[in-house]
Structure formats: structure tokens, C-alpha cells
Amino acid sequence: MPENPIENEDSIHKKKEFQELAFVHMDSLYNTALRMTRNELDAEDLVQDVYVRAYRFFHKFRRDTNFKAWIFKILTNTYINQYRKKQNQPRQVDLEKVQNTYVERSLDKENDVIEGFREKNYDSLFDDDIRAALEQLPDEFRLVVLLADVEAFSYKEIAKVVGCPLGTVMSRLSRGRKQLQNHLKEYAVRGGFTDKERKPKL
Amino acid sequence: MKENQEQLVAMITGYIDGELSAKDATKVEALLRESKEYYDYYLTEKRTKELLQKRVSILRAPLHLRNRIRRQLGRTGFRPGFWELLQGLFEYRPLAASLAFSVLAILIILPNYRLIHNSSMPLQSQGMEGVPAVRNAQLAGEIICLDCDLFNPLLRPSEHHDPVLHRPGLRADDGSIWTILVGKAGNKLQYSRDLLKKRATLTGTIFENSRYIQVSKYEVL
Numbered sequence: 395m396p397e398n399p400i401e402n403e404d405s406i407h408k409k410k411e412f413q414e415l416a417f418v419h420m421d422s423l424y425n426t427a428l429r430m431t432r433n434e435l436d437a438e439d440l441v442q443d444v445y446v447r448a449y450r451f452f453h454k455f456r457r458d459t460n461f462k463a464w465i466f467k468i469l470t471n472t473y474i475n476q477y478r479k480k481q482n483q484p485r486q487v488d489l490e491k492v493q494n495t496y497v498e499r500s501l502d503k504e505n506d507v508i509e510g511f512r513e514k515n516y517d518s519l520f521d522d523d524i525r526a527a528l529e530q531l532p533d534e535f536r537l538v539v540l541l542a543d544v545e546a547f548s549y550k551e552i553a554k555v556v557g558c559p560l561g562t563v564m565s566r567l568s569r570g571r572k573q574l575q576n577h578l579k580e581y582a583v584r585g586g587f588t589d590k591e592r593k594p595k596l
Numbered sequence: 597m598k599e600n601q602e603q604l605v606a607m608i609t610g611y612i613d614g615e616l617s618a619k620d621a622t623k624v625e626a627l628l629r630e631s632k633e634y635y636d637y638y639l640t641e642k643r644t645k646e647l648l649q650k651r652v653s654i655l656r657a658p659l660h661l662r663n664r665i666r667r668q669l670g671r672t673g674f675r676p677g678f679w680e681l682l683q684g685l686f687e688y689r690p691l692a693a694s695l696a697f698s699v700l701a702i703l704i705i706l707p708n709y710r711l712i713h714n715s716s717m718p719l720q721s722q723g724m725e726g727v728p729a730v731r732n733a734q735l736a737g738e739i740i741c742l743d744c745d746l747f748n749p750l751l752r753p754s755e756h757h758d759p760v761l762h763r764p765g766l767r768a769d770d771g772s773i774w775t776i777l778v779g780k781a782g783n784k785l786q787y788s789r790d791l792l793k794k795r796a797t798l799t800g801t802i803f804e805n806s807r808y809i810q811v812s813k814y815e816v817l
Contacts, residue, residue, distance in 0.1 A: 438664075578644070
């Protein structure tokens with residue numbers, strides 16, 4: 395018995411197909427939404443909006459393409475257009491500034507960034523530290539890091555989801571991981587897990 | 597120099613993710629063999645990636661969310677409505693949507709440009725399409741008094757107008773009522789009470805929209 399009495403067989407079939415394709419990605423979508431919004435309620439609303447939008451525009455989905463990338467693109471767009479606007483202080487990043495800062499830091503031998511930060515230091519970190527370090531990343535970087543390292547998207551898929559060239563994906567990912575390392579290092583130093591005085595090479 | 601270093605670092609990222617071409621991968625491998633600094637960087641970034649893969653916990657979407665979405669989909673139509681499409685268009689493609697909207701507006705406005713442009717000349721512009729609002733024409737019909745024929749049924753006897761002052765008009769054969777403007781021939785019609793209820797053809801300038809006629813000559817049939 396259909397939930398909506400005016401549904402015909404075709405729409406029931408499409409709904410079933412949509413649910414089969416879409417519901418397996420709900421955990422991934424929810425996790426990404428949670429890390430983008432940093433708030434459970436917003437994440438739930440965002441995921442719900444994404445599903446409703448995806449469902450309504452399902453006829454535009456090309457069957458020979460990647461559904462996960464398609465629905466993540468909807469997630470990204472919905473987040474950018476609706477949820478980021480809600481925030482009082484949107485976390486936007488001046489890429490030029492970040493780039494300069496990054497290069498300057500890389501060249502500054504007095505900065506303690508990487509060296510000495512070994513596997514044991516990583517192991518000492520709490521999951522909350524990692525989550526907090528991720529949350530400190532600007533949206534543009536956090537999203538590509540999440541998509542690449544947590545959701546295992548290829549660069550090509552990320553480029554489609556985010557809507558930028560492959561080179562930009564690689565560059566954002568590189569800078570995102572670099573910033574993440576810096577934040578993790580701060581936590582490790584604060585926790586006494588690493589030697590603050592050791593100097594970086596790059 | 598800075599750009600070069602940044603490019604190399606980005607290439608290391610691509611190498612870690614297995615996204616480089618064979619040629620670039622060989623280049624990065626050579627760099628890692630030659631430079632301890634880049635090799636250290638490579639190891640650190642690789643560990644960061646592994647850390648995220650291992651330690652970023654994957655939460656299950658709450659059951660109530662799944663149920664909520666199922667219920668919502670049950671209530672949702674399959675295809676977006678017009679306004680939703682329009683909203684989506686402006687949200688996701690604001691430039692393209694604005695451009696399309698502008699083109700559409702121009703297409704709508706352009707054919708009516710003359711109408712808007714000539715709005716200071718209503719006599720010429722407000723006619724039916726292809727027919728000027730003011731033109732010379734001949735009307736055939738019955739000569740009537742506008743007050744007697746149109747208003748009297750609505751008025752009390754005390755409010756009836758002075759029968760000496762009939763206001764001449766014409767009930768044309770198509771049923772339209774025309775007011776005869778005061779003028780040389782118009783005055784004759786006004787004061788010739790015996791013309792009332794007679795059929796006549798009036799020739800003169802007609803104001804189509806306001807149904808006035810400036811009579812230059814008339815002929816009683």
C-alpha cells in the first residue's frame with residue numbers, strides 16, 4: 395500500500411530505486427554534515443534537506459555516473475547556500491593569505507611544525523583532539539580533507555562535488571592536511587606528547 | 597621558488613593519494629630519494645592521512661533521522677514545482693539565472709516598448725492592435741439621449757434631467773453607446789429633439805477607447 399494514494403507504479407518504482415541508491419550513503423552524509431555544521435540538529439536538518447532535494451531532482455541523475463558524488467554535490471551546495479549563511483561568522487578563508495602563510499611557515503626554520511611529530515604522538519591524541527583539529531579547518535579545506543581521507547573519494551569525484559579543477563583539489567588537500575598537522579601538533583604539545591623545541595625542515 | 601616548493605608539496609599529496617600520472621610519480625619518487633626534508637614531509641602527511649582514516653569515527657545516522665527522511669519522502673512529490681526549480685536555479689546558478697531572467701525580461705518588454713515609449717500620447721497608443729485610437733469613421737445606429745436611455749431607469753422621477761437638455765448619443769448597430777461631442781454638427785443633433793430615436797449615420801472623428809465622436813456631418817436614414 396503506497397504512502398501517497400496518488401502514487402502510480404512508475405513513481406513507486408523510482409522511489410524504491412532512489413532509496414536503494416541513496417540510503418546506503420546516509421551514514422557518510424550524516425558524518426560529513428556533522429563535521430561541516432558542527433551541530434547535530436543542523437546536521438540532521440541538512441541531511442534531510444539533501445535527501446528531499448536529491449529525491450525531487452532524481453530524474454536529473456544520470457545512471458552512468460557516480461551517485462555518491464552526485465548526492466555529495468547536493469550536500470555541498472545545500473550547505474553552502476543554506477547553512478553557512480545561517481552562521482553569524484561564516485568560516486571563509488582567504489586562499490591567498492593561507493597560501494602565503496603556509497609558504498612562509500614552510501620556509502621559517504624557527505617555526506616548530508612537523509619534525510619530531512612521530513606516530514607515537516599521533517597515537518597519544520584523543521579522538522576529540524582530532525575532531526577539534528578538523529573543525530578548525532576552513533570550510534574549503536575541511537570538505538576536501540573529509541572527502542578524500544574519510545570518504546575515500548578520488549580527486550576527480552571531489553572536483554565534481556566541490557566544483558573546482560583537479561589541481562585546486564590537490565592544492566587544497568595539501569594545505570588542509572598541512573594545517574591539520576599544525577593543529578594536531580598544538581594539541582600534542584599541549585598534552586606533552588611531543589618535543590616542542592625540535593625544528594622543522596619544511 | 598615559493599611556487600615551485602608549493603607545487604612539489606602538492607605533488608607529494610597527489611602521490612600519497614595515488615593520483616599522479618606515472619611520469620609525475622617517478623618525479624616525486626626521485627625527489628623523495630634525494631631530499632630528506634621532502635621525505636620527512638611525505639611521511640608526516642602520509643601519517644596524517646592514515647590518522648584520519650583510522651581515527652575519525654564514523655557515526656551511524658540516528659534511526660529517527662532515517663525514519664524522518666522516509667516519512668518526508670513519502671509526502672514529497674517526485675519532481676520539483678516551478679517555484680522550487682526557479683529557486684534552485686537562482687541558488688545554484690545565480691549568474692546564469694540572472695542572465696536568463698534579463699533576456700526573458702527584454703524579450704517581454706521589447707515588443708511592448710512602443711506602447712511604453714509612447715505612453716505620453718495615449719490617443720495614438722491605446723487603440724486596439726493595428727487600429728489607431730483616433731480616426732475618421734462613420735457610425736450607423738439610433739440617436740438617443742444618454743440621460744434618458746442610460747440613466748433614467750436608475751433615477752427617481754425628481755432626478756430626471758431637463759428634457760430640453762437632452763444629451764445626444766448614438767446606440768451603434770453593434771450595441772456600443774457613443775457620446776456625441778459638442779461641435780457644429782453635434783449642436784444640431786443636441787437641439788433637434790425630433791431626431792431622437794431616429795436611425796442615422798454619423799461621420800466624423802471617433803475616439804475609440806472613450807467612445808466619443810466629433811460629428812462633422814450626419815444623415816438621417
